[in-house]
Amino acid sequence: MSEKSEKELAEEVLKKYDSDADTMQYTGLMAKFVSALAITFSIFQLYTATFGVLDAQLQRAVHLGFGLALVYLLYPSRKRWSRTKVHPLDVVLAILGAASPAYIVLEYQQLVLRSGTVTTPDLAVGLIGILLVVEATRRVVGIPMVTVVLCFIAYAFAGPYMPGVLAHRGLTLNQLVGHLYFTTEGIFGIPLGVSSTFIFLFILFGAYLESTGLGKFFIDLANSIAGWASGGPAKVAVLSSGLMGTVSGSSVANVVGTGSLTIPMMKKLGYHKNFAGAVEAAASTGGQLMPPVMGAAAFLMAEFVGVPYIDIVKAAVVPALLYFTGVWLGVHFEAKRSNLKGLPREQLPKFGRLFIERGHLALPLVVIVYLLVSGYTPMRAALVAIVLSIVCSALRKSTRMKPIEIVRGLDKGARNVLSVLVACASAGIVIGVVTKTGVGLKLASGLLALSGGLLLPTLFFTMITAIVLGMGVPTTANYVITSTIAAPAIIQMGVPVLAAHMFVFYFGIIADVTPPVALAAFAGAGIAGGNALKTGINASKLAIAAFIIPYMFVLSPVILMVDATIGNVLLATVTAIIGMVALSSALIGYLVDNCRAYERIILIAGGLMMIKPGMLTDIAGFVLFALVLVSQWQRKKAQRSAA
Structure with missing residues (x-):
């Protein structure tokens, strides 16, 4: 092609x-x-x-x-x-x-x-x-x-x-129009307020970063790091999509942007087209979870929760690490199971040369993190980063933007914000009706009654709501609706506010790879020439971490840096990563050897135990994982000896 x-x-x-x-x-x-x-x-x-x-x-x-x-x-x-x-x-x-x-x-x-x-x-x-x-x-x-x-x-x-409980006095046309259009609680509410300030600037920042060639730099960088490994192009897709996620808030756009390069590479190496499209879909969807520049919904979360945006960034670090670890492991085990090799090193870019020639393009991302940590407002940090992205591109002739390209960046940024702007305005209508009628508290009470006042059923019903809503509603609007209706029910059960909002945020995003309507997976299938439904199922397997991590930080908010110490965070992260190894190997069917049916069951049980917070469950899960690991090592050794 x-x-x-x-x-x-x-x-x-x-x-x-x-x-x-x-x-x-x-x-x-x-x-x-x-x-x-x-x-x-x-x-x-x-x-x-x-x-x-x-x-x-x-x-x-x-x-x-x-x-x-x-x-x-x-x-x-x-x-x-x-x-x-x-x-x-x-x-x-x-x-x-x-x-x-x-x-x-x-x-x-x-x-x-x-x-x-x-x-x-x-x-x-x-x-x-x-x-x-x-x-x-x-x-x-x-x-x-x-x-x-x-x-x-x-x-x-x-x-x-x-x-x-759904009954209320009803509104007249005058009351509804007045509330939705002439107050700051309807269309002109918080979502549009956030869109009109720092969301616009961050999207403009992303437009300029793309214009500098940062996307191509990320793909080449990922190739230099992982292109030679088993299943190299698939791992390149995971790395590059994660890096691109720092500046892109759209799963589908991310799939198309990086997938047009990585999916043909994966197919050429030997990955099935349904799996190749799924890898890109799962990795690109995770881009909205990747700090420092996450999707627009993350900025709304900062306003709704009432915390600085840097707190959202800190809270997202460990969950994002776990998510991409899960996708990476799924890719690795599939490559090992299918005996897929990487690309020859001589065909790959050199890491040192890349950084010398184009490493300066990533400086604005480093600076924006520093500014946010230093106490700058997101709007001021984004403004500085926009200027810096233009200045940094001028450091080398090969990356320098011409004056017309700078002007085109203004044009592209305005066009890119339109989908977020419209989603925020329409979400404001929903919020306006909720606040005027009081239906939010009624729905939250109904959710609690449906779940019998138990936390896990409440979380499950909230998850289903967010995923179903996400099948046709963009992440921004999905988060606004679920955080208004479902998050209060979770908070009433003693869950920290940040954990409750992050829970609905995650499941709104993961809807992009959840069949039957999985837009990111469908886009990946379109590029790969695969079956959309099978691609979506494979993407869901690779993104299994995203279905589990939200339950983790509700049950143990320590991984969101809520009342956390370094020791607690490290322990929770390490055990969760080992749990992800067990789950990924069970879903793919390979650890160090092909998994038998009973080994898959043991690995799933062990993985879930290690992901669930608690010393006893961690130890029990690790023992189950170790039993399968040692058993497969011995079986593999015996096969080599026989050969």
């Missing part, structure tokens, strides 16, 4: 499985106008980040106005419409999308003085604004999220007719 055809296939897969990538392809004057609008959007965000953000509602209104205008110009209403010529209807909707939030900016003083009283013009503008957000959600995010939003809006009106 030629390089050109591989690139075309990657773009086709991205558009098919990532709805926010299927945009208009303008030429001429229209292309320049849309780019100018996107660049202006980025400049506004950079200006307010530098000189101080506006009042909350004003900042969010301008942010939404730019976002809606761009969405309606870039995302056609119907797939069969032209991708090169704008439809008149979209022009009208783009103007309304900019005008409805502008009304808040222009009438801000009067709106404050009226303090919740909704006039007829207010009602008309607010209703138009809400409908525009819902339609933008349909175009960018998809029908499942629209369905969730419309169900909550319907619930707001249907309160008097609802059964049991």
Whole structure:
């Protein structure tokens, strides 16, 4: 397959499985106008980040106005419409999308003085604004999220007719529109507030890092480290996707970006196409769990939990390590089982030369961690990192960005933020209905009643909710909904707030590789030419750590650095890693030799015991693991002697 055809296939897969990538392809004057609008959007965000953000509602209104205008110009209403010529209807909707939030900016003083009283013009503008957000959600995010939003809006009106604990007084149209559109508890709530400040800057930072060639550097770096090992290209996929996850918040985009290079390498080495696509899907999905720059939902978590973002980063370190260890082990055992070799060392990049030539591109990531640890706000840290990414690229002629590329970075950053912006705005509608009707506490109470007041059943039902919701709703919106509805139930059972929120965050992400709707796995299958369902099943096996780790940090928050000592963290990490070895070998069917059926059962039992916190379970699990390990060593030795 030629390089050109591989690139075309990657773009086709991205558009098919990532709805926010299927945009208009303008030429001429229209292309320049849309780019100018996107660049202006980025400049506004950079200006307010530098000189101080506006009042909350004003900042969010301008942010939404730019976002809606761009969405309606870039995302056609119907797939069969032209991708090169704008439809008149979209022009009208783009103007309304900019005008409805502008009304808040222009009438801000009067709106404050009226303090919740909704006039007829207010009602008309607010209703138009809400409908525009819902339609933008349909175009960018998809029908499942629209369905969730419309169900909550319907619930707001249907309160008097609802059964049991779900009943409430019901809202009038004036009350609903006023709450959703003219307060900071609806569309202009915390999610959009976070999007309008540091999420935008971090996405812009990621756009510039990609423009510098950092992605190619990560893939070459991973090749130099692991390309020679057993199953080298698959391990390269795990490493490079984990590294790319530090700057990419999209599982599907990550699959396409690195998978277009790593999946053909894996297939050439001998990996089955269903497994090759699964490796990339599992690794890319984990990118949203990888500090320091995680998915947009992580920034929302910092606001919802009420802690500095650096605390979220610290809490995510050990779970991310365990996740990628699990994926790496699955790849390793599959390579050993199938006797797959690595690539010849002479065909791989040299580690030292890579760092000398392009190591400076990673400096902004190091600096952003230092700034966050030093007490800088995420917005200020991202702002410095954006400037530094441009400066660092200029240190060598081969990586230097031209002035036009810097301008294009502003354009790309604004376009990349649209899916997050729309998801945050629509999630704000859900939060607005929840706060106005009080249904959040009622659903949490219902979840507790359903689980009989027991922690593990509560966690299980929450997991199922997050995974099902994640089948059609992006991670950001998924986290907002589950953290509003399900997390309070977990917190009521004595679980630390951070652990409860991290629990729903993890399962919202892992939905990307969980069949029957596993978008990251489907994208991997599209590139590999494999079966989507089988790829999803393989990806779920490789990502088994993500199904277990959330239970670990709820039962033992020490791995989230909650009331932790270095000794406690090290002990929990080491035993969990050994447990991951046991589980991965059981699922793949190979440890040091092919596993027999009873050995798999013993390894699963031992692995789960070591992952579960507690000295007795750790010892018992290790003994079971050691028994299988020694038995296979002896069997392998006997086979070699016989040979």
